[in-house]
Amino acid sequence: MENKTIGFIGGGNMASSLIGGLIADGFPAAQLWVADPDAERREALGRRFGVHTTADNRELTAQAEVVVMAVKPQVMREACQAIGNSVLEKQRLVISIAAGIRIEAIERWLGGPCAIVRTMPNTPSLVGSGATALFANARVQADQRELAEAMLRAVGLTLWLDDESQMDAVTAVSGSGPAYFFLMMELLENAGTSLGLKRETARLLSLQTAFGAAKLALESLDDSATLRARVTSPGGTTERAVALFEEGGLRELFEKAVSGARDRAVELADKLESEKP
Ligand SMILES: NC(=O)C1=CN([C@@H]2O[C@H](COP(=O)(O)OP(=O)(O)OC[C@H]3O[C@@H](n4cnc5c(N)ncnc54)[C@H](O)[C@@H]3O)[C@@H](O)[C@H]2O)C=CC1
Numbered sequence: 001m002e003n004k005t006i007g008f009i010g011g012g013n014m015a016s017s018l019i020g021g022l023i024a025d026g027f028p029a030a031q032l033w034v035a036d037p038d039a040e041r042r043e044a045l046g047r048r049f050g051v052h053t054t055a056d057n058r059e060l061t062a063q064a065e066v067v068v069m070a071v072k073p074q075v076m077r078e079a080c081q082a083i084g085n086s087v088l089e090k091q092r093l094v095i096s097i098a099a100g101i102r103i104e105a106i107e108r109w110l111g112g113p114c115a116i117v118r119t120m121p122n123t124p125s126l127v128g129s130g131a132t133a134l135f136a137n138a139r140v141q142a143d144q145r146e147l148a149e150a151m152l153r154a155v156g157l158t159l160w161l162d163d164e165s166q167m168d169a170v171t172a173v174s175g176s177g178p179a180y181f182f183l184m185m186e187l188l189e190n191a192g193t194s195l196g197l198k199r200e201t202a203r204l205l206s207l208q209t210a211f212g213a214a215k216l217a218l219e220s221l222d223d224s225a226t227l228r229a230r231v232t233s234p235g236g237t238t239e240r241a242v243a244l245f246e247e248g249g250l251r252e253l254f255e256k257a258v259s260g261a262r263d264r265a266v267e268l269a270d271k272l273e274s275e276k277p
């Protein structure tokens with residue numbers, strides 16, 4: 001991977017997280033390109049990371065051997081169609097991070113057979129703690145698979161899926177997942193503040209507790225329910241809080257919210273892939 005040039009079509013939140021994570025892992029900024037129509041964004045990315053920037057997607061595909069599609073799903077069709085010729089002619093490896101959009105649609109929009117790896121990363125990639133699932137089409141060669149994996153492993157955990165349709169569930173679990181945990185941290189901080197703690201005290205306790213719980217769970221052989229049981233003294237404080245969560249329907253609500261996210265990925269793909277050009 002070290003000698004490759006990687007280009008991002010779209011330099012928004014997720015591309016910035018991947019770029020920041022790659023640079024922090026030692027990947028040379030001089031081998032990173034970003035194409036974005038937003039001049040302020042290009043300027044900010046150039047200043048923050050020292051990467052090459054351009055407003056011209058085709059200039060990026062001319063420069064970068066690996067082309068990461070990092071635009072919104074709603075922009076994927078137009079962006080793929082605009083770079084299709086150059087991607088196919090130069091036989092670039094395309095890596096998509098777009099939620100919902102299936103490989104078959106990306107290939108169709110590019111206009112011909114192409115090596116495509118569909119992935120679902122998440123924003124903790126910025127600090128090297130991302131989680132990314134990958135799925136490759138049959139045109140992806142072993143060395144390209146290795147390359148895609150190495151790029152995402154540089155910013156966190158990677159795993160390959162054996163069925164592309166699982167990507168929508170992954171999107172709902174780990175793609176959107178950081179937002180659920182941020183929400184929980186926000187709510188715990190607010191609850192602590194309501195109980196009379198200083199905002200900063202409640203914030204630090206909430207964040208370190210989230211971090212500690214995740215670290216403990218990752219390093220433990222026990223499952224999350226067992227770890228929870230160890231915090232829950234019979235007749236104690238945790239038991240009361242957990243009972244109130246259960247009574248309030250948190251378990252059902254969680255199932256509903258995460259399947260709502262999965263359904264939205266499917267809905268987006270069905271809508272965007274069937275729209276007339
Ligand atoms: N934000 C997240 O946590 C995650 C996002 N994703 C996926 O990443 C993709 C990007 O999402 P975000 O970074 O959150 O969006 P964003 O809105 O922050 O970034 C999109 C960028 O694309 C640029 N853009 C728009 N049209 C363009 C074009 N034709 N060519 C080049 N650039 C163009 C915009 O100016 C913007 O900077 C989406 O497909 C999303 O599903 C995947 C995993 C996690």
Ligand SMILES: O=C(O)[C@@H]1CCC=N1
Pocket residue numbers: 099171175176
């Ligand atoms: O909210 C979204 O649609 C994107 C995909 C996963 C995380 N952010």
